[in-house]
Amino acid sequence: MLEGYLPILIFFGVATLFSLGLLFGGKLLAPSRPDAEKNSAYECGFAAFEDARMKFDVRYYLVAILFIIFDLEIAFLFPWAIALDQIGTFGLIAMAIFLGILVVGFVYEWKKGALEWE
Template sequence: MTPSPLSPYLPLAVVLLLAGIMGVAIPFITSLLGPKRPSAIKSTSFEAGSESSGPARQRFAVKFYVVALLFIVFDVEAVFMYPWAVNFQALGWFGFVEMLVFAVTLVVGLIYVWKKGALDWES
């Protein structure tokens, strides 16, 4: 008997089926078995142990998002540097120059952002 060309995809189908079942079953089971004693205190919004102040939908300065994006950029840089460091000897000078260009590009970007004042919290 020849195997079907779709047989390698059977484990994937099983995982997707189980994920779908769990995605429906877990909220349903928790709504059935979970505690149901609502109170006024439990219904209020909680903000790190202090009373909520102001509306929930307020505007934030763009600076928060810029800092978050910069964090992601430099976090990704660290992710790229780890495999490079592991394979440093195998890559040779080409790999060194390649990473040097990558790091210089990021440092130039950091200097630009710093000069623009994106990292200055006071303004």
């Protein structure tokens, strides 16, 4: 009974050895020549002046969540548009209801001032 699991165990063993070999082989074989230029700040051009764990305004997260929600709306529209011939009028009405609910949510957030930035 357990002999059926032997190929899976061998696969996991080979995969683990292969990944560890690549990980440590890269560390051992890669040239390491750090200098001041390589270790300097490169993203914004100046050294960091605050802690990276500083507090952000809650509105930043709210706008990010709203973006994700309305971005997912578009992700649902693509398969719907491709399958519209097969689903017919029922699919059209269902998507209209879905979009209507999202529009109501968008208007609510707009009226509450969630999209305002000072």
